[in-house]
Amino acid sequence: xxxxxxxxxxxxxxxxxxxxxxxxxxxxxxxxxxxxxxxxxxxxxxxxxxxxxxxxxxxxxxxxxxxxxxxxxxxxxxxxxxxxxxxxxxxxxxxxxxxxxxxxxxxxxxxxxxxxxxxxxxxxxxxxxxxxxxxxxxxxxxxxxxxxxxxxxxxxxxxxxxxxxxxxxxxxxxxxxxxxxxxxxxxxxxxxxxxxxxxxxxxxxxxxxxxxxxxxxxxxxxxxxxxxxxxxxxxxxxxxxxxxxxxxxxxxxxxxxxxxxxxxxxxxxxxxxxxxxxxxxxxxxxxxxxxxxxxxxxxxxxxxxxxxxxxxxxxxxxxxxxxxxxxx
Amino acid sequence: xxxxxxxxxxxxxxxxxxxxxxxxxxxxxxxxxxxxxxxxxxxxxxxxxxxxxxxxxxxxxxxxxxxxxxxxxxxxxxxxxxxxxxxxxxxxxxxxxxxxxxxxxxxxxxxxxxxxxxxxxxxxxxxxxxxxxxxxxxxxxxxxxxxxxxxxxxxxxxxxxxxxxxxxxxxxxxxxxxxxxxxxxxxxxxxxxxxxxxxxxxxxxxxxxxxxxxxxxxxxxxxxxxxxxxxxxxxxxxxxxxxxxxxxxxxxxxxxxxxxxxxxxxxxxxxxxxxxxxxxxxxxxxxxxxxxxxxxxxxxxxxxxxxxxxxxxxxxxxxxxxxxxx
Numbered sequence: 001x002x003x004x005x006x007x008x009x010x011x012x013x014x015x016x017x018x019x020x021x022x023x024x025x026x027x028x029x030x031x032x033x034x035x036x037x038x039x040x041x042x043x044x045x046x047x048x049x050x051x052x053x054x055x056x057x058x059x060x061x062x063x064x065x066x067x068x069x070x071x072x073x074x075x076x077x078x079x080x081x082x083x084x085x086x087x088x089x090x091x092x093x094x095x096x097x098x099x100x101x102x103x104x105x106x107x108x109x110x111x112x113x114x115x116x117x118x119x120x121x122x123x124x125x126x127x128x129x130x131x132x133x134x135x136x137x138x139x140x141x142x143x144x145x146x147x148x149x150x151x152x153x154x155x156x157x158x159x160x161x162x163x164x165x166x167x168x169x170x171x172x173x174x175x176x177x178x179x180x181x182x183x184x185x186x187x188x189x190x191x192x193x194x195x196x197x198x199x200x201x202x203x204x205x206x207x208x209x210x211x212x213x214x215x216x217x218x219x220x221x222x223x224x225x226x227x228x229x230x231x232x233x234x235x236x237x238x239x240x241x242x243x244x245x246x247x248x249x250x251x252x253x254x255x256x257x258x259x260x261x262x263x264x265x266x267x268x269x270x271x272x273x274x275x276x277x278x279x280x281x282x283x284x285x286x287x288x289x290x291x292x293x294x295x296x297x298x299x300x301x302x303x304x305x306x307x308x309x310x311x312x313x314x315x316x317x318x319x320x321x322x323x324x325x326x327x328x
Numbered sequence: 329x330x331x332x333x334x335x336x337x338x339x340x341x342x343x344x345x346x347x348x349x350x351x352x353x354x355x356x357x358x359x360x361x362x363x364x365x366x367x368x369x370x371x372x373x374x375x376x377x378x379x380x381x382x383x384x385x386x387x388x389x390x391x392x393x394x395x396x397x398x399x400x401x402x403x404x405x406x407x408x409x410x411x412x413x414x415x416x417x418x419x420x421x422x423x424x425x426x427x428x429x430x431x432x433x434x435x436x437x438x439x440x441x442x443x444x445x446x447x448x449x450x451x452x453x454x455x456x457x458x459x460x461x462x463x464x465x466x467x468x469x470x471x472x473x474x475x476x477x478x479x480x481x482x483x484x485x486x487x488x489x490x491x492x493x494x495x496x497x498x499x500x501x502x503x504x505x506x507x508x509x510x511x512x513x514x515x516x517x518x519x520x521x522x523x524x525x526x527x528x529x530x531x532x533x534x535x536x537x538x539x540x541x542x543x544x545x546x547x548x549x550x551x552x553x554x555x556x557x558x559x560x561x562x563x564x565x566x567x568x569x570x571x572x573x574x575x576x577x578x579x580x581x582x583x584x585x586x587x588x589x590x591x592x593x594x595x596x597x598x599x600x601x602x603x604x605x606x607x608x609x610x611x612x613x614x615x616x617x618x619x620x621x622x623x624x625x626x627x628x629x630x631x632x633x634x635x636x637x638x639x640x641x642x643x644x645x646x647x648x649x650x651x652x653x654x
Contacts, residue, residue, distance in 0.1 A: 064525050093527035106518035110540040116519075119536075120526040169522065 003078035011072035034233035045210035047224030103162035107154035114150035160191035239319035249321040366614030380419030424576035432557030435496035444507030466501035478569035
């Protein structure tokens with residue numbers, strides 16, 4: 001079997017915490033991402049969910065190499081790019097692109113849409129200057145914008161339209177992998193659906209693999225056949241979509257899913273069982289020993305404090321979870 | 329493909345063709361009276377500094393018959409104690425002061441850009457070093473240092489450009505700090521990340537993505553540096569530490585003071601250079617205020633003009649004004 005499009009092995013990102021004072025010493029590390037492994041196959045999409053601060057955005061920024069990981073491997077088509085320098089990265093930039101969360105800060109207010117969408121063509125010298133405009137207009141049409149609007153400025157567009165511009169920019173280089181960092185969470189619900197459907201169409205048409213980072217569980221379910229759940233810098237469960245949503249194995253996943261409102265149950269009048277987690281997420285500077293979720297887990301026992309559960313196969317399906325006492 | 333696209337989203341915007349480039353027009357506010365007044369005064373003075381010296385006679389020429397007399401037909405603004413024409417001196421002096429003003433503006437803007445923008449974008453040890461250096465320069469008291477440097481250089485070598493360099497070296501640090509702060513905010517915006525993901529080179533990110541967002545701030549700082557330089561030069565010259573081998577408005581004032589023009593009531597000698605300094609400083613400040621309004625929409629006083637453009641009645645405008653005050 002050929003190497004997967006993207007394979008991440010034991011990815012670690014520790015941000016140093018400096019002491020205050022004239023001479024700053026490193027007094028600790030924020031363990032934002034602490035040993036994350038997953039694969040994304042060509043044309044497939046993997047959803048990465050978790051609450052704020054669990055390291056999912058950092059993971060995305062590491063894969064696009066906006067940041068250099070502390071350790072671990074990022075294998076793109078078999079080539080490790082985790083510590084690669086700019087010269088090695090430049091050709092790979094064509095293959096890995098990113099869609100940003102906030103369409104209001106992801107477009108330079110002083111550039112026209114044509115300049116924004118066409119910039120990657122200039123950087124990689126892909127298209128001669130004479131054909132650049134035609135290519136930009138083609139891209140605008142692909143994402144459902146009026147191609148005549150290439151000389152407008154971002155502030156003349158609505159949030160949904162701006163996100164389409166951001167998608168057009170990401171498509172300019174015809175990437176094989178798109179890292180979508182909460183691509184719709186800044187948009188209102190009616191526009192969310194449009195943008196999600198647009199991305200799905202584009203995925204089908206251009207065979208793009210997605211790493212879809214989100215905190216909205218229902219959108220991830222709609223978009224991704226496979227979902228990974230992160231908690232405090234680690235993946236706690238990874239499973240095919242239906243398996244994960246119907247039969248969560250990890251207690252954290254179960255708690256997350258129980259927080260999603262369920263219309264069917266509400267209509268039937270049944271009280272849904274909601275798991276309320278006690279306390280706050282522990283500090284990623286000093287995560288709990290053993291299982292990181294044990295401080296808030298209702299199943300925690302002594303072994304959870306001493307031994308860290310590995311990510312292992314649970315049940316009959318392809319579900320993997322990191323728990324000593326997985327749900328059956 | 330098109331199934332996902334809502335057409336009503338596009339229908340909102342008319343498809344009338346637009347000029348491809350409007351960024352410069354966008355930078356200018358809609359005919360703010362401050363800007364108009366500031367630009368006209370500054371324009372007249374700059375024009376005078378350029379063509380004045382070509383028209384008037386030699387400022388050093390001594391009239392043998394008229395010493396310290398008020399304006400007459402031959403000498404529009406009268407003469408100095410040694411019989412030199414004040415009008416010609418003002419022409420040359422304005423040119424000298426403006427050369428210093430523009431040079432300081434350019435040099436200190438470049439310095440503040442290097443220390444502020446570059447350090448903040450690259451970060452790490454370079455940023456620490458640049459920020460520390462900026463802070464050191466910032467706390468060094470400016471005028472005493474300028475006096476010391478001015479004093480150190482022999483009188484016959486103190487030309488316009490030397491004074492300009494001295495003033496620029498002491499005046500860039502405040503702007504650098506502001507630019508550093510703005511750059512730190514701009515560099516973390518997603519569009520900078522997007523262009524890094526696209527493989528943009530560092531210098532191109534700085535020039536294409538970051539710099540255009542700093543231009544209003546830098547323009548304001550340039551104008552401020554000019555005011556600082558012209559006033560600073562006048563102060564230095566008045567103390568006898570200025571460009572002693574050329575004419576500036578400050579050296580004219582210094583001469584007038586030295587030759588007792590004030591005590592003898594020779595107002596035509598010292599009022600005009602003072603007035604030119606005051607007017608030019610005022611004009612530049614007005615320009616700066618309008619730049620401020622462009623940078624900070626909350627300060628925008630041009631709402632009135634804009635509302636008039638919308639075709640609102642005076643009563644409606646008054647009502648909106650009152651609402652804003654509340």
